Amino acid sequence: MAVSNNITAFLNFLAFMCSIPIIASGTWLASKADNECIHWLRWPVVFLGIAILLVSLTGFIGAYWRKESLLGVYLVCMAILIVLLLVFIVMAFVFTRPSGAYHVPGREYEEYRLDGFSSWLRDHITSSDNWVKIRACLADSGICPKLNQKYITVDQFYAGHLSPIESGCCKPPTLCGYQFVNPITWINPATPVADADCNLWNNDPGQLCYYCDSCKAGLLGNLRREWRKANVILIVTVVVLIWVYLIACSAYRNAQTESLFNKYKRGWA
Incomplete structure (x- = not known):
């Protein structure tokens, strides 16, 4: 014993x-x-x-x-x-x-689709009731403004390894065709793409793409x-x-x- x-x-x-x-x-x-x-x-x-x-x-x-x-x-x-x-x-x-991730040609980072994640995660984390508080919390976290210190030129940004949240919340989706000014400032495309997220993007640091499905998908990716x-x-x-x-x-x-x-x-x- x-x-x-x-x-x-x-x-x-x-x-x-x-x-x-x-x-x-x-x-x-x-x-x-x-x-x-x-x-x-x-x-x-x-x-x-x-x-x-x-x-x-x-x-x-x-x-x-x-x-x-x-x-x-x-x-x-x-x-x-x-x-x-x-x-x-x-x-x-x-x-x-x-994972909900997909590769964007010419970019080192990935982007994310909300429907690529499990329904349980979508229902319990990104539901409308929960997302209001989460969205405000993410906006207050200062994640996106920090990108301006890391990336100066468009080439640096496209070669950057963005986290899922940075990719989904801090910039418009690539398919929207926005023109880069800095990581959180983009110029509207001449011919908008018929995608809901494209119309939700706003250069206001308090809004950006926090209202987008791509941001919800980025959070789940993180x-x-x-x-x-x-x-x-x-x-x-x-x-x-x-x-x-x-x-x-x-x-x-x-x-x-x-x-x-x-x-x-x-x-x-």
């Missing part, structure tokens, strides 16, 4: 240490302008990291000091946490699977890219946690067996 408990204590210490980059990545996600504008998406990874930290600490104490009650609590909580992580990973993968990165950390974490959990189950079973054996031994003495 001592060997199993020591191994479990060591593995739970590793899980405890793994919670630190998870919390850090969650904090990074929460600091992103798009996640700041969608409040309910800001903190789930941080909460998962804190939960892993606390449960791993409980398992470490239970295994190292041979506290069967703590090991029991640890096993129940870790089972719940592993299930939640698996559900979260599957949902994040399914809802971010389509979320997809960031949450896919976070998903890699979660997948590695859940694999480690399952491994730790199986060994902890073995340690707990050994402890129960030894306790039962000692009880009968004392009874026969």
Whole structure:
């Protein structure tokens, strides 16, 4: 039992240490302008990291000091946490699977179509009720004006690697035929294209293309890219946690067996 408990204590210490980059990545996600504008998406990874930290600490104490009650609590909580992580990973993968991106000839950046993303993301994030607040938040974030400091000429801009939000919200769609002045100032085309977004573009820094479907698609593209990165950390974490959990189950079973054996031994003495 001592060997199993020591191994479990060591593995739970590793899980405890793994919670630190998870919390850090969650904090990074929460600091992103798009996640700041969608409040309910800001903190789930941080909460998962804190939960892993606390449960791993409980398992470490239970295994190292041979506290069967703590090991029991640890096993129940870790089972719940592993299930939640698996559900979260599957949902994040399914809802971010389509990218909605398409390449624009002569441009290094991509543009995005709203219908290229999952219906769940469109319905829960870019619905008219939610978009009013998100749009105002994005306009206040200062994402677009910063492009004027990065790109001076049209060649620099077309060769730039814009983020999905920068591509969708800070400029008109390429098919509209607007003429470049600077990254957030464009001249109306002589022959407007029959596309709703083309008529929604406005050089006012408070409006730009924040009313466009391309901006909504850009936001979803940003979320997809960031949450896919976070998903890699979660997948590695859940694999480690399952491994730790199986060994902890073995340690707990050994402890129960030894306790039962000692009880009968004392009874026969």
